[in-house]
Amino acid sequence: MPVSLERLIAEAEPSVITEELTRECIQVNGSDADLADDKRRQLPFSEVEALAFSFKNLARIANLRGLDSLTKLQLDNNRIERIENISHMVRLTWLDLSFNQITQIEGLDTLTALQDLSLFNNRITSISGLDSMAALNVLSIGNNAIAKLDSVGYLRRFNRLQAVNLAGNPVARNPNYRQAGWGAKEAHQDELLEIQEREDAAAHEAAAAAEAGAHAALMDEANLTGIEPLVDDVAASDPEWPKLSAIPGLTEPWSDVRDKWRLATEEFKLMILESHGRKKAESAEFRAALQAALDERDGEARRLITEYERARKQVAASAAAGASDAEERVLGAKVRLMSLQEALLELELDAVDAAGQLCQEFDRTFSEIAEANKLQYNSFFTQIRDLEGAFTNGLAAAAPSFLERYGASSDSPELDALPEEAQVLLGDKDALLNAIQASHDARVARIDGLEDKLVATELRRANEAAERNSEWEAKRHRDRMAEILGYLERNVQVSRCVV
Missing domain, CATH: 1.20.1230 (Phospholipase C Beta; Chain: A)
Structure with missing residues (x-):
């Protein structure tokens, strides 16, 4: 029987990280597009320092072997449910896993150099699995499902942690939230506000993009593409x-x-x-x-x-x-x-x-x-x-x-x-x-x-x-x-x- 457009969209196959996709996502410096493309094609994976897999419809983190020099990895706005297969990236200092479907913080034990971690807008219920990250400076974990105060107390051990975003979690509505151990970090609230503003803007952009995409899909399904403009x-x-x-x-x-x-x-x-x-x-x-x-x-x-x-x-x-x-x-x-x-x-x-x-x-x-x-x-x-x-x-x-x-x-x-x-x-x-x-x-x-x-x-x-x-x-x-x-x-x- 004919399958509706809504069902096709809902059952769309997730993308897989391939060598071709990885090269496409390599971040290089310079304004010359042709030179940048040449560098992406020729740069050995062992020398790649930054990758951006944003909005790639990925369901899994996989096929990233050989990227041992990576310091910055963006995997935001995908369908990832689990943090895995990045333990070899020991030089990583910046990791963005925001806007995914992650439920648990795991697989990060070897990333001791990590300084900036974003898990904003996932499905995480507790803060754990960060014990080895002594260098952690910024943690963004807002818009999750964290409800218990002991998760906030867990963050006391990170002496270098300057900015944390927990807004949008049930725990942030608890009247004892500030007294649970994060009050000492008030001196760095400017950084926190900046992060929150940046992520709020990202959330707004993502929502606008999703709305625009849904509207475009409706126009195509109804055979109205090109009418409005x-x-x-x-x-x-x-x-x-x-x-x-x-x-x-x-x-x-x-x-x-x-x-x-x-x-x-x-x-x-x-x-x-x-x-x-x-x-x-x-x-x-x-x-x-x-x-x-x-x-x-x-x-x-x-x-x-x-x-x-x-x-x-x-x-x-x-x-x-x-x-x-x-x-x-x-x-x-x-x-x-x-x-x-x-x-x-x-x-x-x-x-x-x-x-x-x-x-x-x-x-x-x-x-x-x-x-x-x-x-x-x-x-x-x-x-x-x-x-x-x-x-x-x-x-x-x-x-x-x-x-x-x-x-x-x-x-x-x-x-x-x-x-x-x-x-x-x-x-x-x-x-x-x-x-x-x-x-x-x-x-x-x-x-x-x-x-x-x-x-x-x-x-x-x-x-x-x-x-x-x-x-x-x-x-x-x-x-x-x-x-x-x-x-x-x-x-x-x-x-x-x-x-």
Whole structure:
């Protein structure tokens, strides 16, 4: 059965640290991108000092052997659940494991040079496993699940520890939190506040990035990608726009066009998102109906097989006991097996028919929604083409007044104050009108291109949904027939052995 986008996202396979990914994440100094890339490709792992695996969808820390010179390691914003496989990095002074799913501090015993450790925003319940870190200077462990005061007292032993962030843990709400042993560190609260501000900013950025990613995924799933930025894209991609906008006041009406365009875009988005909701509801209803139809027939098949198995065992027992009517019973079992075969095949044919009808109904409904959406796309793009056309007509109508204003005298101070490209247009009527027309053509091409893309995607997805249903049902039928025939063949062999 077709798998939804939400399920695909939820079940996305985590990334694995490979040599290629490691080289991509090597941090090198210098502003020249080409030189930096060359250095990443050529630098021996034994000489790498800094790695940043941020936002790489990693589930495990692995494959980091040979990085013995590493002093800085970033593994933040991943899906890591356990600290492991970094005990050989004895030169490490800076380790960032924030925004992961770690539940326990472990695997750090050999990292005696570590000075800065961030475990912010994980699932840690207690502070431990840091005994060997005499050099620890900064510990960020806010936004975890630390609740007991003895975890705070544990930090007393670290004489070099200057800044600790425990904000966002249950223990920080305890009225005895300060008296538990961290009061002596008050002199370093400026550093703590700085760390907290930095991590709050990082949390905000991560949340914003996640929200933006979810929105982009929804726009793609609903086939609205490119709709929201289109009003700005048509101007940004127009090579004539900078020249025309350099003429004071000429393109001012675009502001009104942009407002109307955005209003039309929001109304259009609501209609397509509502249609997208209907698609999801239809998909869910289809899956439920299909599952119910198949479950009903599967239940009947199980009942028939259970009855046959019970009878077969009785025949086998009577044959083993040497019953006088054993041969007659075996013959009866063979007849029963043939009846079972006929019943199972009939049930499967019935299932094929039911599934086929449901698939056809779903495909028809999905295609109808896609065709309705196509009309909505056409209507929206016609609307914005009309807005753009009215704007272009306005430019062409206003052009003579601008030519008259700036072109009356070649030594006009107003004209001299304009950029050279604007002066060229205002000095030649044909050049200005040609630029206006070329600008219009560029915008319309952008609009038409997106319309063609979205309409094609809408119809293609409807066809792909139908193809997936057809392929799924064909595979289900093949698999079930193989199961039935295999079961029957095995039982034929058993009956021969009994005889």
